[in-house]
Amino acid sequence: xxxxxxxxxxxxxxxxxxxxxxxxxxxxxxxxxxxxxxxxxxxxxxxxxxxxxxxxxxxxxxxxxxxxxxxxxxxxxxxxxxxxxxxxxxxxxxxxxxxxxxxxxxxxxxxxxxxxxxxxxxxxxxxxxxxxxxxxxxxxxxxxxxxxxxxxxxxxxxxxxxxxxxxxxxxxxxxxxxxxxxxxxxxxxxxxxxxxxxxxxxxxxxxxxxxxxxxxxxxxxxxxxxxxxxxxxxxxxxxxxxxxxxxxxxxxxxxxxxxxxxxxxxxxxxxxxxxxxxxxxxxxxxxxxxxx
Amino acid sequence: xxxxxxxxxxxxxxxxxxxxxxxxxxxxxxxxxxxxxxxxxxxxxxxxxxxxxxxxxxxxxxxxxxxxxxxxxxxxxxxxxxxxxxxxxxxxxxxxxxxxxxxxxxxxxxxxxxxxxxxxxxxxxxxxxxxxxxxxxxxxxxxxxxxxxxxxxxxxxxxxxxxxxxxxxxxxxxxxxxxxxxxxxxxxxxxxxxxxxxxxxxxxxxxxxxxxxxxxxxxxxxxxxxxxxxxxxxxxxxxxxxxxxxxxxxxxxxxxxxxxxxxxxxxxxxxxxxxxxxxxxxxxxxxxxxxx
Numbered sequence: 001x002x003x004x005x006x007x008x009x010x011x012x013x014x015x016x017x018x019x020x021x022x023x024x025x026x027x028x029x030x031x032x033x034x035x036x037x038x039x040x041x042x043x044x045x046x047x048x049x050x051x052x053x054x055x056x057x058x059x060x061x062x063x064x065x066x067x068x069x070x071x072x073x074x075x076x077x078x079x080x081x082x083x084x085x086x087x088x089x090x091x092x093x094x095x096x097x098x099x100x101x102x103x104x105x106x107x108x109x110x111x112x113x114x115x116x117x118x119x120x121x122x123x124x125x126x127x128x129x130x131x132x133x134x135x136x137x138x139x140x141x142x143x144x145x146x147x148x149x150x151x152x153x154x155x156x157x158x159x160x161x162x163x164x165x166x167x168x169x170x171x172x173x174x175x176x177x178x179x180x181x182x183x184x185x186x187x188x189x190x191x192x193x194x195x196x197x198x199x200x201x202x203x204x205x206x207x208x209x210x211x212x213x214x215x216x217x218x219x220x221x222x223x224x225x226x227x228x229x230x231x232x233x234x235x236x237x238x239x240x241x242x243x244x245x246x247x248x249x250x251x252x253x254x255x256x257x258x259x260x261x262x263x264x265x266x267x268x269x270x271x272x273x274x275x276x277x278x279x280x281x282x283x284x285x286x287x288x289x290x291x292x
Numbered sequence: 293x294x295x296x297x298x299x300x301x302x303x304x305x306x307x308x309x310x311x312x313x314x315x316x317x318x319x320x321x322x323x324x325x326x327x328x329x330x331x332x333x334x335x336x337x338x339x340x341x342x343x344x345x346x347x348x349x350x351x352x353x354x355x356x357x358x359x360x361x362x363x364x365x366x367x368x369x370x371x372x373x374x375x376x377x378x379x380x381x382x383x384x385x386x387x388x389x390x391x392x393x394x395x396x397x398x399x400x401x402x403x404x405x406x407x408x409x410x411x412x413x414x415x416x417x418x419x420x421x422x423x424x425x426x427x428x429x430x431x432x433x434x435x436x437x438x439x440x441x442x443x444x445x446x447x448x449x450x451x452x453x454x455x456x457x458x459x460x461x462x463x464x465x466x467x468x469x470x471x472x473x474x475x476x477x478x479x480x481x482x483x484x485x486x487x488x489x490x491x492x493x494x495x496x497x498x499x500x501x502x503x504x505x506x507x508x509x510x511x512x513x514x515x516x517x518x519x520x521x522x523x524x525x526x527x528x529x530x531x532x533x534x535x536x537x538x539x540x541x542x543x544x545x546x547x548x549x550x551x552x553x554x555x556x557x558x559x560x561x562x563x564x565x566x567x568x569x570x571x572x573x574x575x576x577x578x579x580x581x582x583x584x
Contacts, residue, residue, distance in 0.1 A: 107463070112409055112410040113410075119402060142465055173398075
């Protein structure tokens with residue numbers, strides 16, 4: 001272990017130094033886990049770190065607000081940056097390395113390469129945030145080179161993102177296991193997100209509508225309702241709480257395509273805006289034959 | 293060495309087995325060189341293999357006609373496939389592995405990921421063969437995962453391709469050295485290419501026009517001629533031999549952008565068609581101040 005004697009993680013910003021540290025650990029037979037984040041860490045990130053610590057000998061957490069996954073006009077500039085608090089959260093856990101590259105460390109001058117995923121990246125967020133998943137795929141590919149871990153940990157809250165990352169890893173044959181962990185929620189059901197801090201007080205109480213619409217979908221699904229009726233019910237529930245709905249859908253969990261008629265795992269996906277804050281959430285539904 | 297006792301290379305088509313073999317060699321401290329090819333091997337490929345053998349402990353050659361780098365209507369279907377002759381050429385050299393994946397080994401069902409390079413991939417071949425360099429970058433990225441060598445060897449004949457591969461490797465931080473080796477030519481100057489076999493006899497003799505136009509560019513360049521005059525001279529020389537010119541240009545060798553006024557390495561690039569056969573060639577020019 002090369003963290004400080006007091007157990008503090010070692011901070012690295014050089015991709016070459018980070019890669020060297022991971023390769024050295026792996027050459028010594030240690031299993032390395034990696035939790036990529038944009039910082040502003042909350043209990044959802046903490047659960048990913050805890051799982052990585054449980055599974056692995058050494059854990060690295062990256063903190064990098066990736067400019068290429070924000071479209072022009074999105075919240076790159078005001079995205080919360082809370083490095084001191086993030087480090088305190090990580091110090092309490094057995095994290096060996098915190099990787100904090102600068103933008104120019106991951107995107108060298110003249111950088112001109114993007115990783116573009118179609119398939120699961122096309123619908124939903126892919127429609128509403130053009131270029132977002134290309135930015136995600138590119139930075140994750142770059143991070144995996146700097147941090148050649150055995151496994152990387154992602155939260156199920158960004159369900160579509162987990163499918164995009166898995167698709168890229170499979171297609172490019174990247175030698176890393178992608179581990180997806182359940183969404184962590186506030187007591188009222190709101191999915192934890194670094195963007196929740198944007199919510200005005202009135203909007204915060206209405207934000208529970210996303211989770212409520214997912215629970216409604218689950219009840220309707222278990223009761224055998226048709227997909228179109230479930231989607232209409234979700235949308236109505238969101239709009240009743242004042243959420244400007246981007247989408248409310250029940251689709252195949254692994255492809256985000258329309259559900260086949262045979263029983264298949266499904267996912268309910270919702271996204272909408274409260275004031276200037278955009279929120280997304282989802283819930284996995286057990287396999288069931290489509291009733292429509 | 294796990295080749296046959298008679299020194300024949302070991303044939304592998306599984307990316308996982310290929311990766312395992314390379315990692316095992318590297319873990320034993322051996323330097324691994326990789327020559328990616330589309331088969332139809334000629335003396336240009338042989339010179340890459342010979343350089344890799346000279347530089348490395350173990351050498352792998354891949355033979356894969358990559359469908360994604362051919363546009364619809366190009367020559368994917370009729371591209372020469374000469375595996376037996378290719379293996380005979382490789383058997384004479386100290387090649388340890390020949391990697392012959394099938395299309396579905398590199399592009400799994402539902403594959404939806406592309407590596408897209410802009411910058412040096414945009415002009416020239418990027419204009420004339422849309423999607424070509426994305427196909428190249430994607431397959432090279434995928435091959436580098438299956439074959440995590442210390443160094444990969446490319447021919448200077450495809451100069452723009454070497455810039456695209458270097459750009460991708462740099463941008464994604466891929467841990468491999470890109471080595472570029474000089475073009476090998478027929479006695480009359482024609483650059484070796486697997487596509488030369490397409491040439492009808494009359495066109496074969498006229499194909500020397502590409503190299504002649506490059507030698508003309510070199511003389512004019514050394515004589516201080518302006519870039520526009522050199523380009524006009526190249527084009528005239530090609531057209532005089534009946535070549536349908538795609539481009540004839542002198543640009544910065546490392547970016548393919550217009551030459552700066554300060555002395556800089558330059559490259560003369562030509563491409564054109566003789567009958568149904570498309571040929572490209574290039575020549576590096578020594579640094580010189582632009583005279584226009």
